[in-house]
Amino acid sequence: MKSYEEINRKIAAGDAVVMTAAEVAGYVERKGLEAAAREIDVVTTATFGPMCSSGCFLNFGHSSPRIRMTEAWIQDVPAYAGVAAVDLFIGATQLRHGDPANMNYPGEFAYGGGHVMEDLVSGRELQLFALSYGTDDYPRREVRTYFTINDLNQAIMVNPRNCYQNYNVAVNLSDKTVYSYMGTLLPQARNATYSSAGQLSPLLNDPHYDVIGIGTAIWLAGARGHVYAEGTQHCAIADRNDYGVPSEGAGTMALTADMKQMIPEYVRGVSLRGYGVSLALGVGVPIPVLSPAHLQRACIRDSDIMAPVVDYADDYPENSGRILKHVSYAELKGGGFELNGKEVAAASISSYNKALKIAHRLADEIRRGDFLLAAPLGSLPRESRNRPLKIREAAQ
Amino acid sequence: MSEPTVTRKLMLFFPRCECEKPIIYHLVKDYGLVVNVFRAKVTPEEEGYLVLDVTGTESDIEKALAFVKTFDVKINAAGKGLHWDAGRCTHCGVCLPHCPTEALFYGNPDKREVAFDEDKCIECLACIKVCPFNACSSAF
Numbered sequence: 001m002k003s004y005e006e007i008n009r010k011i012a013a014g015d016a017v018v019m020t021a022a023e024v025a026g027y028v029e030r031k032g033l034e035a036a037a038r039e040i041d042v043v044t045t046a047t048f049g050p051m052c053s054s055g056c057f058l059n060f061g062h063s064s065p066r067i068r069m070t071e072a073w074i075q076d077v078p079a080y081a082g083v084a085a086v087d088l089f090i091g092a093t094q095l096r097h098g099d100p101a102n103m104n105y106p107g108e109f110a111y112g113g114g115h116v117m118e119d120l121v122s123g124r125e126l127q128l129f130a131l132s133y134g135t136d137d138y139p140r141r142e143v144r145t146y147f148t149i150n151d152l153n154q155a156i157m158v159n160p161r162n163c164y165q166n167y168n169v170a171v172n173l174s175d176k177t178v179y180s181y182m183g184t185l186l187p188q189a190r191n192a193t194y195s196s197a198g199q200l201s202p203l204l205n206d207p208h209y210d211v212i213g214i215g216t217a218i219w220l221a222g223a224r225g226h227v228y229a230e231g232t233q234h235c236a237i238a239d240r241n242d243y244g245v246p247s248e249g250a251g252t253m254a255l256t257a258d259m260k261q262m263i264p265e266y267v268r269g270v271s272l273r274g275y276g277v278s279l280a281l282g283v284g285v286p287i288p289v290l291s292p293a294h295l296q297r298a299c300i301r302d303s304d305i306m307a308p309v310v311d312y313a314d315d316y317p318e319n320s321g322r323i324l325k326h327v328s329y330a331e332l333k334g335g336g337f338e339l340n341g342k343e344v345a346a347a348s349i350s351s352y353n354k355a356l357k358i359a360h361r362l363a364d365e366i367r368r369g370d371f372l373l374a375a376p377l378g379s380l381p382r383e384s385r386n387r388p389l390k391i392r393e394a395a396q
Numbered sequence: 397m398s399e400p401t402v403t404r405k406l407m408l409f410f411p412r413c414e415c416e417k418p419i420i421y422h423l424v425k426d427y428g429l430v431v432n433v434f435r436a437k438v439t440p441e442e443e444g445y446l447v448l449d450v451t452g453t454e455s456d457i458e459k460a461l462a463f464v465k466t467f468d469v470k471i472n473a474a475g476k477g478l479h480w481d482a483g484r485c486t487h488c489g490v491c492l493p494h495c496p497t498e499a500l501f502y503g504n505p506d507k508r509e510v511a512f513d514e515d516k517c518i519e520c521l522a523c524i525k526v527c528p529f530n531a532c533s534s535a536f
Contacts, residue, residue, distance in 0.1 A: 353487035
């Protein structure tokens with residue numbers, strides 16, 4: 001057994017042994033679990049993909065005379081101004097003002113909240129336009145100005161739900177193209193899309209939330225960030241296989257970090273034809289090897305991870321709950337799987353390439369002594385369920 | 397021995413319309429070229445373009461290009477109407493099943509790194525529509 005303190009002492013001294021979740025399974029097979037657990041201190045996990053439940057709080061500082069913003073737009077993308085005078089929140093899926101959306105079906109969705117976040121992190125100059133009704137203490141009623149992230153007091157990313165533990169594989173069984181948040185799905189299951197780093201994915205390497213909890217230090221697009229809460233829709237109660245892999249989405253995390261420390265490569269606006277805008281984000285999570293059992297769980301392989309295949313033409317929109325079958329990430333990454341006697345070409349909407357890069361980057365930071373672990377202050381819920389929205393005809 | 401045939405991809409740009417002249421006809425009829433048009437937009441009073449493969453002997457292709465140059469047409473012999481931006485690509489691979497000629501493919505399968513083979517691209521533009529990161533763009 002190792003403690004967080006022991007591991008952090010080794011990291012600080014530059015002596016920590018760190019491996020990515022992609023490398024560790026093979027190493028443990030060669031060395032044996034007990035010996036490898038004594039040797040390895042940290043396993044790095046990562047993912048990169050669209051994470052719609054993302055946004056950021058920005059503080060602009062006060063102008064002379066002051067304004068208390070009540071409506072605001074950044075690059076014509078509406079921001080939420082219902083917080084303090086010069087604080088704004090902008091969400092990843094917010095469309096730009098005047099976007100025709102799906103009136104020209106399928107809509108293009110060239111720019112939105114996710115792109116504002118990408119531009120911010122890239123240091124580009126953005127336009128702020130804000131209105132107010134004017135008060136005695138905040139008399140200014142309109143402001144139009146230009147700013148970069150360096151002009152802001154704070155730019156704090158806040159992601160209520162990231163890093164779904166497992167995720168659907170989307171297909172389209174109908175006769176016409178489906179435009180979805182999982183990408184363009186061709187008729188009669190001519191393609192399938194999935195969204196997970198599989199064996200590298202953070203919560204699949206700690207399936208029962210033993211070491212990832214509230215307060216865990218994470219790598220969020222290059223910044224040192226934290227898990228601040230369970231993610232929205234976190235659903236710990238799920239059918240799980242022998243490796244703890246849930247048969248559906250299950251666990252999620254809420255993440256936060258300082259955008260001023262982020263790297264543009266890992267904060268990317270997303271345009272999904274016919275669906276809308278979003279943000280793709282890179283996340284790295286270190287798993288401390290506190291015991292052989294923790295290491296064992298971090299040895300999960302793509303062949304052990306099964307994902308549910310769901311029809312996005314009918315079952316997903318109708319929320320029927322029907323799952324067509326389960327397929328392994330080994331099959332998905334191998335290029336496809338069989339469905340109703342036909343081979344379906346599978347492609348990922350998350351990037352394993354970037355996830356791998358992040359796992360290596362985080363491993364390097366830990367080896368250099370630049371990234372210390374943080375023991376969780378609290379656990380992610382292990383009993384919670386996910387409720388559907390009930391539509392009531394009348395107030396009760 | 398007869399001169400071997402080669403295939404060259406050409407991008408022709410029409411600053412103003414030369415569309416009343418049957419240029420392609422002459423490429424086929426007078427220079428014996430095999431022509432495969434990928435994309436064309438030649439409309440009166442507008443800028444136009446033509447992206448095509450021509451197959452023939454080097455000398456016939458040279459003569460044909462000299463003929464094309466007698467019109468108000470710009471020839472881009474390195475012509476690629478479809479640009480893949482390696483920096484914007486996140487290598488997710490969501491485009492791969494949509495690319496009919498495997499011009500977009502995993503160049504490094506271990507790292508799952510997407511690569512683009514310009515010579516295989518037929519400019520169907522499917523990738524532009526499905527790329528979430530705007531990594532693919534058209535010159536036109």
